[in-house]
Amino acid sequence: MSEVDRRAGRYLPPGLPRPVPHREGLDREFWEGTRRHELRVQHCADCRGWQFGPEWICHRCHSADLCWERVEPRGRVFSWERCWHPVHEALAGFGPYLVVLVELPAADGVRLVGNLLGDPLQEVVIGAEVEAVFEDQPDGETLTQWRRTRANESIGDVG
Amino acid sequence: MTGRTAGSGVAVVGLGETEYYRHGGSPHPEFRLVLDAVRAAAEDAGIDPREIDGYCSFSDDRNAPTRIATALGARDLALSTMQWGGGGGGGAAAVANAAAALAAGYARYVCVFRGLAQGQFGRFGTASTSPHAEWPSSYEAPYGVLSAAQLFAMRVRRFMHDHGVTQEPLRAIALASYHHAQQNPRAVMYGRPLTPELYDRSRWIVEPFHLFDCCQENDGAAAVILTTTNRARHLRQRPAILMAAAQGADPRQSAAAHNAPDYASANTRNVARRLYAMAGLGPRDIDVVQSYENFTGGVMMSLVEHGFCEPEECVEYMTLDNFSVGTGKCPLNTSGGNLAECYMHGLGLVVEAVRQIRGNSPNQVPDAETSMVCSGPMAELVSSLILRR
Secondary structure, rough: OOHHHHHOOOOOOOOOOOEOOOOOOOOOHHOOOOOOOOOEEEEOOOOOEEEOOOOOOOOOOOOOOOOEEOOOOOOEEEEEEOOOOOOOOOOOOOEEEEHHHEHHHOOOOEEEEEEEEOOOOOOOOOOEEEEEEEEEEOOOOEEEEEEOOOOOOOHHHHH | OOOHHHHHOOOOOOEEEEEEEEEEOOOOOOOHHHHHHHHHHHHHHOOOOHHOOOEEEOOOOOOOHHHHHHHOOOOOOOOOOOOOOOOOOHHHHHHHHHHHHHHOOOOOOOOEEEOOOEEEEOOOOOOOOOOOOOOOHHHHHHOOOOOHHHHHHHHHHHHHHOOOOOOHHHHHHHHHHHHHHHHOEEEEEOOOOOHHHHHOOOOOEOOOEEEHHHHHOOOEEEEEEEEHHHHHHOOOOOOEEEEEEEEEOOOOOOOOOOOOOOOOOOHHHHHHHHHHHHHHHHHHHEEEEEEEOEHHHHHHHHHHOOOOOOHHHHHHHHHHHOOOOOOOOOOOOOOHHHHOOOOOOHHHHHHHHHHHHHHHOOOOOOOOOOEEEEEOOEEEEEEEEEEEE
C-alpha cells in the first residue's frame, strides 16, 4: 500500500483547487498523459529543446512545432518546503505537509511541483532521487506526486 | 553627482499616510483611506489637491484615478497609469512611471498612491476559494502551494542550500525591522519588540519562514506626490530627487511550475544593473536601504543582487548590528518596514526613503544623501529606485 493510499487515496485532503486543463488547449496532452500515468513534457521538434511549464511556442527558437514527449517519471529534489500554516479551509488542522520541486534529468532539468509522500516530518535532501506516483482523483485530473527512490535504484540506470 | 537623473529632474515633494491599522482595523473603507492619504500628501507638499492631475498605482489597485479626481473635484486628469504585476513588485515602478510622465510633460503633479483595507476586501495570506486551478496554478495549487509564502519559500530554500546560508540572515532582517519600529510611534508593532528568542520560538508558516519572516497584513493608505525639480523649488518641502529607477524582470522568471532558469533569486539582477547604471552609482554609494519584506528571504536575495554582499557572505554581513541605524554599514528598513511599521504594499518604504532624504526619519541616518528602495523581491515584476538630496 503506497503512502497515497494511507490517506484514503490522496496526500492532501479533498477540497483544494482541482486541476483542469487550460481552456484554450495549451496543456491538454499533459493531463491526458497523467491520466494514463505517463509524464509528458513539451519537446521542440525543431531545436530539440525541452520546455515546461507549457507554452504555445518554443521559447528558444519560436517554433510552434512542439511535441509532448513521454519522459521517465524520475527526478531529483531541486528544492522543498514544509507547509505548516493552513491557508485554505480544506487544510485546517491538517499540516504539516511537504512540497518538493523536482527536476527531471531526462528532460534537460525541467521542473515539476508535487508533494513528497511519506512522513511529513522527514528530512528532505536537495539532490535526492525521487520517482513519480500518479494520484488519481475521483473528481478531476491525476496529480503527479513523488516518493524517494529505493536505494538500489538509480536514475542513472533508466531512460 | 556624476549620474544623470531619471526623468530629467523629477522629485518627490509630498508625503501622505493615514494611520496604519492591523488588517480589518480601519474604521473607514479603502477608498476613503486613499482620499485621506492623497489630501495629506498635497497638504505636505503645499499644493491644493485639485492641482494633482496624474495618478499612478500598482498591483491591481481598486481605486481608480477617475474616481479619486472626481471625489477631489480636480480641474484636470491628465495621467492614469497602473503598473502591471502583482504583489509589491511595482512600488518603485509606479514612482518611475510618474517620473517619466512628468519628464515628458504629460502632467504637472502626479500622485503615486496605495490603499488597502483587508477587512473590506479579504486577506492576502488566504488562498483563493476557486474550486478549480487552471494553467499556471494547476501545477501548484492542487499540491497545497497556494499563498505567497508557499510560492516563494522554495526559492529561498534553494538559495540557502547553494550558498551555505543558515537561518541567521533571515532572523537579522526581521529583527532590524522590529528594532527600528520601536522608535516609530506610527508603526503597528511600536512597543512590541522582537527578540532572537521570540523569533526562534515562533511558529513556522512554511519552512524556512517563521511567523516573523512574513509581512503583516494591514489597513491604511499612503501617497507620494512628484513634480519636476523646477516646480519643486517653490514648494514647502526639501525635494527628494529621483536619481534613478528601474523595473522589470530577469529571463523567463514567469515560467510556470517554478521553471525560472535563475530560480534561487529575487528576480532583481536586471533591475539592479539598470538602476546603478542610470544613477552612476554602486552599492557602496547608498546610505540607507528600504527593501520590501514580503518575506525576509526575498530581502536577503535582493540585497545580494543589488551588490551589498556576495551570496557566501550573507551570514557574516546580514546582522542586526549591520542593519541598524547608528551601528551598521547598511541601515535597513528604518521605519520598521512591511514587517513592523505597516504593509502598504511597500509604498510606505518609499515614504520612509524620502524621510531619510528630508532628515526626519524616526531612525535618521545622519546626513543621508542617497536612499534606495527595492520593491517586491521574487515577484514576477520587480522595481527599485534611488533618491538623493
